[in-house]
Amino acid sequence: MQASRHVVRQALRSDVGVVARVLAEAFDGDPMMRSIVPSNRHKDRLTSLFAFETLLSPHGSWVDIVDGEIAGAALWGLPGAGQPGFWATLRHSPYLFRAFGRGLPKAMRAFRAIEDAHPPAPPHWYLQTLGAAVPGRGVGGALLRDGLARVDAQGMPAYLESSAPENVKIYERFGFRPTGEIMLPGGPSLTAMWREPVRGGQ
Template sequence: MAHDQVVQPSNHVVRQALRSDVGTVARVLAEAFDADPMMRFVVPSTRYRKRLTALFAFETLLSPQGSWVAVADGEIAGAALWGLPGARPPGFWPTLRYSRYLLRAFGTGLPAALRSFRVIEDAHPASPPHWYLQTLGVARPGRGVGGALLRDGLARADAQGLPAYLESSAPENVAIYERYGFRPAREIVLPGGPTLTAMWREPVRGGQ
């Protein structure tokens, strides 16, 4: 599926992200996650926003087929990064190619950050195949952008008859995801840090 567009209600257009969108996607996600408990825990506070932007640039570059953006009034207003079922991990060379972004994000704090990410990864269900919502964020909440992105991704999962999975690092978002069919599956406790809620959603026949 190459850069297809899905027009949502409320005049949002959701499409796959282009390589030229990476900088904008990273900035939008950094704005959205500025106060996120997990990001505040793993990303050093010095030059925090720049570090967070570098981290999201890294994540977007490593998932070109799973990155979608919502365009509102001609501007990218939000983004969703999905891990696609059956997709292979990025591998050594792509990770090495973009490792400078990780170093910009964490500096000497990289080993500690990787330990936290490993805890989250170890809790990730290995089966059955599923869509994994790694990141979803909008620059300005309240315009329906997040809902448009979420509906778009879940419609794709439903069309394949596949479940979806996410970790919510913000407790107030759990109820929002429940409205889209997700259910809490377990808690993931980061040593010395916040607790995340792992959530699972079974596919809906015939769409939502």
């Protein structure tokens, strides 16, 4: 059987709907998402949440194309990009309300805990979200290698929070090291991870 070919490219505005559905599939059983996203119409709500996140990361979104279809996506916060502006957030806020409904205050408390734990310095790339619709096809690895090649080319560190304990070992294989636990109010904990740049890439 011929191995699938992975083509990683920057996401287009027209990809947002597919990216959101792929990430919703990837995070359907995620402990954090199960904690903060209401259970009724859970996957639909996840799709709205990831549409919101992707729309706010127009320059930091990459997709992995496998056999002609988007199989996974990575959303990166770029160094120096700062927080999304007020008007951009307001413009896309209906997605956020569709995702959380009355559960929005609880979700915002969780996001604030994550933001408060985020290291302010030195400048770094932030892997906000990484997911594949179908695990075991090498999609996550392809997206990580592609993203970290850019990170290393700039000689910069990278940071992420792992919401799934089983993924910590995977990230460690790519050079990330745990730096602490982030306790979400009334929810699970996340593992904060940091990676120093690698000379000459992976």
